[in-house]
Structures are given as C-alpha cells and as structure tokens.
Amino acid sequence: xxxxxxTEQAILEAAESLFFEKGYKLATTTAIAARAGVTHAMLxxxxxxxxxxxxxxxxxxxxxxxxxxxxxxxxELTFSEILVEVVNLNYTFLAGHSQLPGLLFxxxxxxxxxxTRYKERFREMLDVELRRHRDRFEREVKAGTIxxxxxxxxxxxxxxxxxxxxxALPVMRNVFGMDEDRITAFIEERRGEIMRTLSxxxxxxxxxxxxxxxx
Amino acid sequence: xxxxxxTEQAILEAAESLFFEKGYKLATTTAIAARAGVTHAMLxxxxxxxxxxxxxxxxxxxxxxxxxxxxxxxxELTFSEILVEVVNLNYTFLAGHSQLPGLLFxxxxxxxxxxTRYKERFREMLDVELRRHRDRFEREVKAGTIxxxxxxxxxxxxxxxxxxxxxALPVMRNVFGMDEDRITAFIEERRGEIMRTLSxxxxxxxxxxxxxxxx
DNA sequence: TTATTGTTTAACAGCATTGTTAAATCATTG
DNA sequence: CAATGATTTAACAATGCTGTTAAACAATAA
Numbered sequence: 057x058x059x060x061x062x063t064e065q066a067i068l069e070a071a072e073s074l075f076f077e078k079g080y081k082l083a084t085t086t087a088i089a090a091r092a093g094v095t096h097a098m099l100x101x102x103x104x105x106x107x108x109x110x111x112x113x114x115x116x117x118x119x120x121x122x123x124x125x126x127x128x129x130x131x132e133l134t135f136s137e138i139l140v141e142v143v144n145l146n147y148t149f150l151a152g153h154s155q156l157p158g159l160l161f162x163x164x165x166x167x168x169x170x171x172t173r174y175k176e177r178f179r180e181m182l183d184v185e186l187r188r189h190r191d192r193f194e195r196e197v198k199a200g201t202i203x204x205x206x207x208x209x210x211x212x213x214x215x216x217x218x219x220x221x222x223x224a225l226p227v228m229r230n231v232f233g234m235d236e237d238r239i240t241a242f243i244e245e246r247r248g249e250i251m252r253t254l255s256x257x258x259x260x261x262x263x264x265x266x267x268x269x270x271x
Numbered sequence: 272x273x274x275x276x277x278t279e280q281a282i283l284e285a286a287e288s289l290f291f292e293k294g295y296k297l298a299t300t301t302a303i304a305a306r307a308g309v310t311h312a313m314l315x316x317x318x319x320x321x322x323x324x325x326x327x328x329x330x331x332x333x334x335x336x337x338x339x340x341x342x343x344x345x346x347e348l349t350f351s352e353i354l355v356e357v358v359n360l361n362y363t364f365l366a367g368h369s370q371l372p373g374l375l376f377x378x379x380x381x382x383x384x385x386x387t388r389y390k391e392r393f394r395e396m397l398d399v400e401l402r403r404h405r406d407r408f409e410r411e412v413k414a415g416t417i418x419x420x421x422x423x424x425x426x427x428x429x430x431x432x433x434x435x436x437x438x439a440l441p442v443m444r445n446v447f448g449m450d451e452d453r454i455t456a457f458i459e460e461r462r463g464e465i466m467r468t469l470s471x472x473x474x475x476x477x478x479x480x481x482x483x484x485x486x
Numbered sequence: 487t488t489a490t491t492g493t494t495t496a497a498c499a500g501c502a503t504t505g506t507t508a509a510a511t512c513a514t515t516g
Numbered sequence: 517c518a519a520t521g522a523t524t525t526a527a528c529a530a531t532g533c534t535g536t537t538a539a540a541c542a543a544t545a546a
Contacts, residue, residue, distance in 0.1 A: 106535090158376070
C-alpha cells in the first residue's frame, strides 16, 4: 500500500543489478524474477513490461547523476575548486555507479528513445549551467592564469578520463588478469594521473606543486 | 575451392557489419543471413556455429589491431616520434574501426574466454615491446626532457583518450543530436586537444609550439 | 462467515532464436 | 551423358524469451 512493497522492491533491486551486469537487452525478465525470488509473472503484474522496469531503474540512476552534476556545477565554487571537485566527485560517483556508463552507452547506441526524456536536462546542463561559468573561465584565460581551452573540450576531457578508468575495469580484470587489489591501486594511481594531466594542461605544472606554491 | 567463395565472403561481411552494429549477443544468425542474402542454414553449413563466424571476424580485426600496435612500437622511432605516431596512427586506425572498441568491451565483460587467445600477444606487447622503450624513456625523464610519468599510465592515457572520442560518438549523435558534419569537426578538435594535453603533461607546453621552437 | 480486494501461481500462447537434416539443385569431371 | 561431390533450400526440432490469463490464495472489512 505504501509503495514499499516487498516484492516490488526485490524486483527493482534484482533488475538493477542484472541490467548493470548484462545490459538492457541481455537481462531477461525471467532471470530478474529468479534473482528476486519470485515467478516471472509477478514482474509483469507489478511493472507490466520489461521496459517499464528498466525506465524505473534508469530514472533512479539518472537522478543521482544529475544531482552529482548539479553539485559540481554549483555557482558558489570558483573555477579551480570546480576542477578539483569535478574530478573527485565525479570519480567518487563512478565508484558507486561503475556499471552505469556502460549501460548508458548501450542505450545511446541501440535505443536512444529511452534517453529522450533526459535530453532537455542534459542540454540545460551544458547551455545554462556551463555558460554560467564561461565568463569567469574566459577571464581567467585572458588573464593568463589558465591556458586557453574550449570549455566543451575541457568538460569532455574530464568526463572521458574519469569514465575510461571504470570502463576499462572489465578489460583489466578479464584480459590483463588484474586481481581486486591491483584494480583498487590502479584506480587510485589513475586518479592522480588525471589530476596531474589536467593540471599540466590548464596551469602548465603539477597541481600539487601549485597547491604548495600558493601558501 | 580457393577460399574466396562468394557466399562465404558475403556471410563474413554481413556478420562483421552486424556484429559491429549490434554486438555479439544481439547480432542474430538469421539477421546475418538475411543481410548476406542467403538462407540462415547456409551460415551453419559454412561456419557450423555463430561463435565460429564471430571468431573469424574477431581474428581479422585483432590482427589489424596488433599490426597497428607493432608499427607504433617500432624500435626505429624515437620516443617523441612515437608520441605523435601513437596518437595519429591509433586515431586513424580507430577512424576505420570505430565500432571495434565497443565490441571488445562487450566481449571482455560478458565472455572473456573468447579473448584468451590474444592474452599472450597483449602481454608480449606490454612486457616486451613496451619494455624495449623503457630505458630510453627513463633516460629522458632523468635528463629532464620529459616529466616523470609511469609508462603504463602514459599508454593507458593515450589509448583511453583516443578511444573515448569514438566511444562517445553514439552519445554525441543520439543524445546531443550532432549531425555528421559536427561529428567530423568534433573528432578533429578532439585530436588537437589530445595532442595539446599530452604535450602539456610530458613537455610542459603546447606541442605545436615546441615543434616550431625546435627549428 | 462472506465478500472484496490485492497478490501469487501455474499453465499457456506466440514468437524468435540456434542449429539440424533430408532432399533438391548445381557444377565438375570422367 | 552420368555420376560424384559441393552447395542450397525448406522444413523442422528444441529452447528461451516476453507477456497473458484463469484460477488459487491471503488479508481484510462488512
């Protein structure tokens, strides 16, 4: 009655984990039902279709994604703070949603209609929120405190660097045979390397050096 | 008789394009047969199973991939040349194999056994070929001509930056609604940005500037 | 108790998938 | 031409998938 139905919740959780593991098309309703410990008819009773379940799961994750992005884009942050925030928060978010990017890539490639409902929010993100920082950004470029760079390229660079780390994990595990300890180490080394690279690109030096210089 | 059987070739070509479009699991033998213009029984006659067809297609592409990597790793090239070569050649290769990375990610995640046969070659690539450059690389670091960086991190950075460009295309097209002209422009802008970023990380400045300085 | 409502089960329909097989067709060679 | 082998077809088997439905079950309220 209260929307926290046991079965419904079990189905949603099973669905989420399976969608993350197998992708949208390959996660079967039968398998979801089995993992949730109910007959597969139940999940048609509660959600009607597989697509409905997926949209519920997707929506939850997309809201978390947009929340994270809004935090990062917060107008209170200075540009330099944003840089650190973006990398760290985005990285932390990915640690808890390491399978989301892969799923989104699948959807974007095979059934982009399911992402249509988020197009407007994406656009707003880039057009409105990013533009809000653009002036300050370009002032810094003019003043010579950061190297010239197209803001869109910068955003793309940051996001793609972070994503790459997590997208590569299955390859690291299954092709290069890394164990979980090595994986953890890799993720941290990579975070440092991303910071150093971005810092070199924008400030022409190592960011940690820059931090200490400042005092 | 000569291995250039018409039907066989048609099936292989249809299979390759469909595997690239839909991925391994979602490309059905029936659809492959339809695209090749033969009945689906034909492709069992020629290849026995779907997996066999896939392995044929995969093998062809992996050989091209390793050829490219060997060229890049060629011992005749100096480290600075390699940097330019790696980015450009790797980028060119991706232009002609833009769907291969996605397919490999799927396989690495869902049925890594199919990649086992290439593990040895990957390992040799990293252990032998990369090591061959390591000494020279570390001399340059010691001499201060390039910034200190872990060779593996560098390779990962280069490859992941290039891959990101192509992996993002479906998102750019279907979510951000870029048309093909915009896509082409994006790919070129991105190549420039990758060069500038790597150059800043390694040499502390813009690579094109460095090129002109040198004369 | 009985009626009502919400939940669960089991069986089924319809379809798509991979792979098989027996027979038909085609090409080549003696 | 005839016969041998390679190729192609059409029909079929077996399985798994999504989604439906009628009936069983449980909880609750009259």
